[in-house]
Amino acid sequence: MFLAIREMKHDKVRYGLVISLIFLVSYLVFILTGLATGLSDLNKSAIEQWNAAEIVLDKDAQGRLPQSYLSAHDLRQIGKKGAQLAQFSTLVKSHNYKENAQLLAIKRQEFIYKKLPLQEGKKFGAARTVVVSAKFKQDGFKLGDSLTIPNSKVHLKIVGFITASSLNVAPVMYTSFETLKEVTKTRSINGVVFQHSGDKHLKLKDSRRYSIAQFIEQLPGYSAQQLTFNFMIGFLFVIILIVISIFLYILTLQKLPNFGVMKAQGIPTGFLIRNTLVQTLLMSILGVAVALGLAFVTALILPTQVPIKLDWNEIGIAGMGIIVMSLAGALIPIRQIIKVDPIQMIGG
């Protein structure tokens, strides 16, 4: 610690440069992680709010709720334990407002309805009432406002707001099957959601059961998107490792005479190695901390259309990852430090 700090204080520019590099890459990692989480939320936060275990869909729907139609026969096989669900993807309009939304129909006596995370107002009851994602509140809607479904000319009255809830990158509105039927003119049930893993003896013929995780994987574009982000973030981790290794290697090369002096004084090699590791630890913690601060400021400043969400868990893991990568990079100079022979540094 002693040497680490004195050295950094004395060579501010050099160490500042390494810290800035760690900072820059960390910042990028945090922003990308935030975007990945944000976009992932836009895809699936509604599903996560159900806090469910399984969903049963039509066998031929390839795991996609809107493509799934469960027959009366299917529904009999599936039984009464789950919550029935219908999804209708639509435009919603108001005066000068026109956005995509997901209209979901659920039953009042079933668990999804009961567990809706209500923020304001009440859950839907009467015909043509909806409880909607807080996103609409952000967009300026109030309780009692109406939204129109363009083709059907049906007006839906907002009676409540729930915690921001989104599915397939559109905000969610919950309503009754009766209201949905007024909009779509047909009555269909797309899926049945189970709170707990269903009993394994259940014989399903034309339908199939998916775990919620599998179901999420099947959301259109979701896997590709997350894979892209993970790839970019992974790539940045490799960059951190390479950059740190190279910088520390060069830094150590320049410092070899110092190590020679200290070894000639009898300072144990272990002490010198610990010092460089502590130094790297300090630099990476500093870089990561500043990046974290700036990432939060960025998330605040960015317009709400940018779906960035800094989740403490994800950011924490990313930050730890960067620190671990830096320390891995710091292992490279250890060999050089061990190899320094003080006599070579002294000369005649």
Added chain:
Amino acid sequence: MQGLKLSAVSKFYGTGTGKTIALEQANFEVGKGELVLVVGPSGSGKTTFLTIAGGLQTPSKGKVMINGRDTATLTAKERTKLRLTTIGFVLQSYNLVPFLTVEEQFELVTKVKGHNLAPARFNKLLNDLGLKQLLRKYPSELSGGQQQRVALARALFADPEYVLADEPTAALDTERTLQIIKLLKKLAHENQKTIIVVTHDLRLEAVADQVYQIIDGKLSKQ
């Protein structure tokens, strides 16, 4: 078996036609409480002798015994330990850690070595060497002579049994030179230290307890 002893030590650099014999069949012995001077012209093998005597490098031939132990049998780690606990080097150049102030050079010794000079003695040492005003300075802000004095103080601060100094007075004026060599002699006598100084400065001979001469790698007692 206290003391430092070289028996028939030779050191060769390079091979073939480029081979230099820096030290040839050197015999040397010193006990506790003595100031020994090794005098010789530039390039005669003084630095080679001193670094081999202190176990900083190994001889090509012959044996170096420090306190009864053959340095050839020590591992690199044990040799580093020896330099920390038993032997203090003051090298010809490049003795100080560039990013530490004078004060911190001593602090570093304290960090890695439990035992060092008591405050009163340290204070006196700083006064004797005229370092009191330089404590906050970095090595790059010091003159060559000041650096040498700091290096000497650092070695003495670690309170080793042996102090091996390579031209410690090279950058000093006559008055300072004599003052320092007398200081070293006093330390040797009063604190039972063994101090070996190699130099090309013949003025120092008068003060030493023993004087060796080295010419073209050949060491002889005067």
